[in-house]
Amino acid sequence: xxxxxxxxxxxxxxxxxxxxxxxxxxxxxxxxxxxxxxxxxxxxxxxxxxxxxxxxxxxxxxxxxxxxxxxxxxxxxxxxxxxxxxxxxxxxxxxxxxxxxxxxxxxxxxxxxxxxxxxxxxxxxxxxxxxxxxxxxxxxxxxxxxxxxxxxxxxxxxxxxxxxxxxxxxxxxxxxxxxxxxxxxxxxxxxxxxxxxxxxxxxxxxxxxxxxxxxxxxxxxxxxxxxxxxxxxxxxxxxxxxxxxxxxxxxxxxxxxxxxxxxxxxxxxxxxxxxxxxxxxxxxxxxxxxxxxxxxxxxxxxxxxxxxxxxxxxxxxxxxxxxxxxxxxxxxxxx
Amino acid sequence: xxxxxxxxxxxxxxxxxxxxxxxxxxxxxxxxxxxxxxxxxxxxxxxxxxxxxxxxxxxxxxxxxxxxxxxxxxxxxxxxxxxxxxxxxxxxxxxxxxxxxxxxxxxxxxxxxxxxxxxxxxxxxxxxxxxxxxxxxxxxxxxxxxxxxxxxxxxxxxxxxxxxxxxxxxxxxxxxxxxxxxxxxxxxxxxxxxxxxxxxxxxxxxxxxxxxxxxxxxxxxxxxxxxxxxxxxxxxxxxxxxxxxxxxxxxxxxxxxxxxxxxxxxxxxxxxxxxxxxxxxxxxxxxxxxxxxxxxxxxxxxxxxxxxxxxxxxxxxxxxxxxxxxxxxxxxxxx
Numbered sequence: 089x090x091x092x093x094x095x096x097x098x099x100x101x102x103x104x105x106x107x108x109x110x111x112x113x114x115x116x117x118x119x120x121x122x123x124x125x126x127x128x129x130x131x132x133x134x135x136x137x138x139x140x141x142x143x144x145x146x147x148x149x150x151x152x153x154x155x156x157x158x159x160x161x162x163x164x165x166x167x168x169x170x171x172x173x174x175x176x177x178x179x180x181x182x183x184x185x186x187x188x189x190x191x192x193x194x195x196x197x198x199x200x201x202x203x204x205x206x207x208x209x210x211x212x213x214x215x216x217x218x219x220x221x222x223x224x225x226x227x228x229x230x231x232x233x234x235x236x237x238x239x240x241x242x243x244x245x246x247x248x249x250x251x252x253x254x255x256x257x258x259x260x261x262x263x264x265x266x267x268x269x270x271x272x273x274x275x276x277x278x279x280x281x282x283x284x285x286x287x288x289x290x291x292x293x294x295x296x297x298x299x300x301x302x303x304x305x306x307x308x309x310x311x312x313x314x315x316x317x318x319x320x321x322x323x324x325x326x327x328x329x330x331x332x333x334x335x336x337x338x339x340x341x342x343x344x345x346x347x348x349x350x351x352x353x354x355x356x357x358x359x360x361x362x363x364x365x366x367x368x369x370x371x372x373x374x375x376x377x378x379x380x381x382x383x384x385x386x387x388x389x390x391x392x393x394x395x396x397x398x399x400x401x402x403x404x405x406x407x408x409x410x411x412x413x414x415x416x417x418x419x420x421x422x423x
Numbered sequence: 424x425x426x427x428x429x430x431x432x433x434x435x436x437x438x439x440x441x442x443x444x445x446x447x448x449x450x451x452x453x454x455x456x457x458x459x460x461x462x463x464x465x466x467x468x469x470x471x472x473x474x475x476x477x478x479x480x481x482x483x484x485x486x487x488x489x490x491x492x493x494x495x496x497x498x499x500x501x502x503x504x505x506x507x508x509x510x511x512x513x514x515x516x517x518x519x520x521x522x523x524x525x526x527x528x529x530x531x532x533x534x535x536x537x538x539x540x541x542x543x544x545x546x547x548x549x550x551x552x553x554x555x556x557x558x559x560x561x562x563x564x565x566x567x568x569x570x571x572x573x574x575x576x577x578x579x580x581x582x583x584x585x586x587x588x589x590x591x592x593x594x595x596x597x598x599x600x601x602x603x604x605x606x607x608x609x610x611x612x613x614x615x616x617x618x619x620x621x622x623x624x625x626x627x628x629x630x631x632x633x634x635x636x637x638x639x640x641x642x643x644x645x646x647x648x649x650x651x652x653x654x655x656x657x658x659x660x661x662x663x664x665x666x667x668x669x670x671x672x673x674x675x676x677x678x679x680x681x682x683x684x685x686x687x688x689x690x691x692x693x694x695x696x697x698x699x700x701x702x703x704x705x706x707x708x709x710x711x712x713x714x715x716x717x718x719x720x721x722x723x724x725x726x727x728x729x730x731x732x733x734x735x736x737x738x739x740x741x742x743x744x745x746x747x748x749x750x751x752x753x754x755x756x757x758x
Contacts, residue, residue, distance in 0.1 A: 408476070
């Protein structure tokens with residue numbers, strides 16, 4: 089029986105297995121410390137397409153195809169595909185998946201999208217309305233940079249708090265049947281706006297949302313942070329992760345020993361000159377669907393809590409002087 | 424018991440009632456033929472805000488508040504709110520709902536958003552994970568026009584196939600308990616791209632998606648179009664509606680007698696000079712949550728099928744020469 093635990097957390101009564109997962113990344117990500125765990129490293133960040141925008145869609149399409157192959161399933165076996173991305177009107181997703189022939193549910197959760205996708209993909213299975221769902225998302229450094237910041241060719245200087253948008257896509261096939269890693273709990277975030285206005289410091293804008301969602305998860309499930317072998321955030325980077333750990337202590341939860349952040353993991357931060365770390369929908373997606381789920385299969389982790397965070401502004405609202413609302417969604421994955 | 428009927432249609436085993444609904448519109452919509460059915464008509468399209476972008480969010484916030492009041496429920500009674508809009512990164516939604524304090528799931532379905540929201544809001548209830556969900560969306564003529572087309576002040580000429588974006592927001596409270604109108608079936612669309620590249624003819628771009636989803640619904644449920652008192656599309660307008668009816672006949676389904684389109688209903692098309700009709704996420708949302716659900720309560724309709732359609736491009740992809748992918752999601756509502 090599915091049941092609600094408090095306001096934000098849902099406990100899934102029916103088993104929802106992660107049947108397969110895949111991560112496809114660009115050249116820079118392929119040179120980072122997790123390179124061995126990605127299913128494909130693409131040297132041409134344009135993926136043979138005529139624009140970065142279409143290239144990002146091609147990353148999604150490729151991740152979807154590899155995930156299906158690893159699950160030994162066809163597109164026709166998928167009841168729903170759930171995805172979204174950072175491009176205006178989520179066009180990477182729509183162009184990338186326009187030939188997929190799978191009932192599609194479009195999401196916008198900024199960099200929290202991978203976990204929103206896993207959350208709703210899991211709900212559809214646990215509700216009895218799906219046997220299999222495909223959950224994915226992507227980001228692309230070049231399509232994000234030109235849309236949110238400056239033209240690439242301009243070579244704008246980056247601030248020390250800036251994060252590098254991951255080029256890549258991660259995809260997971262969820263299934264009613266299977267073995268191994270299961271999604272057991274979903275904690276859905278609220279929109280939170282703490283008044284941060286610095287668009288070059290996303291970690292600070294998003295950390296309070298992660299604090300809110302993680303605290304809700306611990307309160308509502310009655311679990312301590314120690315229950316989990318790993319508490320993984322999406323892309324808070326170095327600045328946001330420090331804020332998170334401090335703010336969590338004020339809420340009465342110490343996560344110093346078992347916290348890590350995808351934004352701190354995918355690049356060699358000093359060697360690859362990425363300032364405060366990595367970001368983008370593809371950051372949590374590729375680190376989770378590449379590295380972390382493999383580590384679970386190896387037995388490194390048995391219980392993890394993954395909270396991705398998204399900054400919900402756009403460049404126009406920031407120019408208009410608005411602060412940056414944020415959100416964080418979490419799922420618990422256990423073997 | 425929830426069950427899947429074929430590939431795209433889900434039959435909800437648990438009752439999901441539309442407990443309350445509200446529609447808030449701008450001045451032009453308030454001068455149209457449905458004016459008596461809206462909960463609020465706002466003479467200031469800026470809603471007292473400093474930008475059209477924020478004004479659109481204020482429309483959502485107001486529609487949400489009125490819907491809650493009519494349901495005699497508080498924000499704290501809502502398990503989830505599901506919304507999205509047409510602004511880049513869905514900022515109308517994020518700024519409009521940032522104080523709502525309800526677990527939030529962000530959607531992007533372009534003008535199909537209202538039905539995507541009702542679909543997932545209903546699934547969350549029928550899965551046992553929610554007692555109440557709030558489903559809404561909005562659009563705003565001015566925020567859409569400047570983002571997708573030309574600055575308002577430029578006064579660009581409109582083509583005969585162009586549609587007028589509705590200024591307004593529609594909201595519905597779905598609930599496990601209640602009486603009257605219920606969501607019984609959900610038919611989820613696939614992304615479809617038939618190669619249309621004319622950004623001023625959205626009806627033509629979106630009609631094939633509606634054909635695909637409506638045909639799937641009839642095939643998978645075994646129902647004839649005659650089963651429904653009304654088959655309502657979201658915003659195909661005059662051009663798209665004619666295409667729809669023709670294309671449906673080729674699929675073997677005659678909907679000439681019971682089809683209508685929200686884009687043909689909200690304005691006095693000739694008198695208000697809106698060319699091929701209305702469009703925007705707010706079109707289906709306000710016509711459904713204002714007019715149609717009231718008519719169901721009056722007994723005019725007992726069984727309706729509502730299919731909203733969304734065009735999934737952005738202005739950049741069109742400039743890059745890409746065609747326009749589209750999607751259509753449908754829900755069956757019965758008393």
